[in-house]
Amino acid sequence: MTIYTIDKMSDIELVATVLGLHADHEACARLAGVMTTEGWLSGAPLTEVAREVGSVGDRRLARLEASVELGRRTLSARAARRATTVSTPEDVVSLMSSVFTGQEREHFFAVCLDTKNRVKRIVEVSVGSLNASIVHPRELFREAISVSAASIVVCHGHPSGDSTPSGADIQLTKRLVKAGDVLGIEVLDHVVIGDQNFTSLRETGLM
DSSP: OOOOOGGGSOHHHHHHHHHTOOTTSHHHHHHHHHHTSHHHHTTOOHHHHHHHHOOOOHHHHHHHHHHHHHHHHHHHHHHHHHOOOOOSHHHHHHHHHHHHTTOSSOEEEEEEEOTTSOEEEEEEEEEOOSSOOOOOHHHHHHHHHHTTOSEEEEEEEOTTSOOOOOHHHHHHHHHHHHHHHHHTOEEEEEEEEOSSOEEETTTTTOO
């Protein structure tokens, strides 16, 4: 009898394991195919594929999406452990880009740093809609204070792939800077991450 380990499973077998289905099930092949293509990374929702196949229930789909999200968070945590400092927008992109891959909604994060710009914690502050995120400064700074952060860098992804900051992004950044000044926690930058591109509000003079 051959014993398969997770790292030796095919994409279809991995999807089948998560869904609790046989690997020859049509849904497994379709979902695995979509998840490993560039189209899905650009935001094609799994729900559309599941609807086409018609035999994947909401619970199974939620299980698959939870697995994907857990993978993203694991990559983020590993990147944080590897990162000694965050000093440039490129450092932020290197640290966080994998977290935004394939996201259909805007996710807003705060990277909490110590006095030497070393990562102390990465906090997901909010999850918004397709083109907007709702961020409350009090929630963001509560987390930063809890880890005694000396400064923070905030970032979020644009599912559209275009990293151009919106008017709301610019206004939010200014609010966060003011709140940070009061609390003694400097907001070093706000980096908007798109598809193979990014914009630093600090470097573009928008904060």
